[in-house]
Amino acid sequence: MIARRLSLVLISLLPIAAFCQQQGEKLAPYYPTPETVVEKMLQLAELKPGEKMFDLGSGDGRIVIMAAQKFGADATGVEIDPDLWKQSMDRIKSLGLEKRARIILGDVLKQDYSSADVITVYLLPSSNDKIRPLLEKQLKKGARIVSHDFEFSGWTPEKVEHIEDDGEGRSHTLYLYRR
């Protein structure tokens, strides 16, 4: 009797467990890249029209939107926060960019990046450590990765760009890697 009740309770908890598992771990807080720096990230990556780019932890979607709108890329963001996901999808729709831009509501550690030409990332050093094995496994040869402010340990950057003042008194460092 007790075993039956226990199994019923466990079964009723399965959808919650599945949801929690899907949610994943929040790897960094929301802290947007200034638009001027977004453009420099995409220029550093030499993003070209039609190329596939992914922003890992896409926030309000500003990198994805600029990649699609200004660089003509096929742009995908991955965002774990449902409010930011909705906000960025609404903006993509209002700009009529749905064919070239989209945001996946999900965990950056559970996606397939094998088609990516360019990856942009602005997370934390510990997050980069978690993402690195996935990118090493999935990315095709020649794919470029631009990381804002935080290096990938164990990788040697092809270029490092320092921005002394973004116009609001903040400095930034961009790291370009090539697989």
Ligand SMILES: C[S@@+](CC[C@H](N)C(=O)[O-])C[C@H]1O[C@@H](n2cnc3c(N)ncnc32)[C@H](O)[C@@H]1O
């Ligand atoms: C520092 S913000 C960068 C936002 C945007 N890429 C930019 O540069 O403006 C990091 C973003 O990553 C998201 N994030 C954190 N952990 C995540 C995860 N595991 N999967 C997807 N997104 C995540 C946060 O919600 C936040 O929006």
